[in-house]
């Protein structure tokens with residue numbers, strides 16, 4: 001047996017970006033939903049059909065675009081330009097010093113910090129830049145829309161690729177926070193050690209084109225922690241914060 005002694009032994013903290021690093025009250029998900037709906041309508045579907053398909057693909061694949069590419073040969077980069085790329089993000093979110101401090105207080109001798117998003121890199125880095133935290137992440141795993149068969153959360157391949165890119169082989173050393181219950185559960189099933197569902201209960205969010213009130217899932221496995229504010233990570237993941 002060969003022992004790989006070069007692997008970094010630190011934990012990796014994986015942060016979802018949209019609706020996790022900024023609050024759902026920014027209404028970005030609603031603006032995104034409107035644009036995606038318009039994209040479906042422009043492809044020729046009537047209003048109602050467009051809504052149904054949008055929701056179906058989101059539910060089935062974790063990302064509406066995944067269904068559009070798979071079944072309708074949509075160019076993901078065109079989709080990205082017209083949907084995420086046209087969002088007036090600078091008017092919707094602002095630099096967040098509290099979030100910056102939170103990330104600065106993570107003990108980097110114990111943990112590395114990465115982004116893990118279903119967005120394309122343009123949107124991901126734009127959000128991080130506006131929030132003022134771009135320099136605090138070691139890297140970002142994004143959906144590579146330039147690849148014809150790109151994968152996304154909650155697919156196993158996406159999580160495995162992420163680990164490979166960050167150079168970590170032990171899933172129990174992965175910390176993960178995401179506002180999507182499906183994504184968190186998928187990671188937990190793969191053995192990711194410290195999964196957290198970010199759940200801003202009572203707020204509204206658009207998922208797959210449908211507006212819904214965020215609520216806590218009662219039947220979440222006990223190992224998955226639930227937080228309603230990112231500051232709670234200081235308690236939930238106390239062992240990786242500087243004391």
Ligand SMILES: [Mg+2]
Pocket residue numbers: 016017018019020178179180
């Ligand atoms: Mg999210």
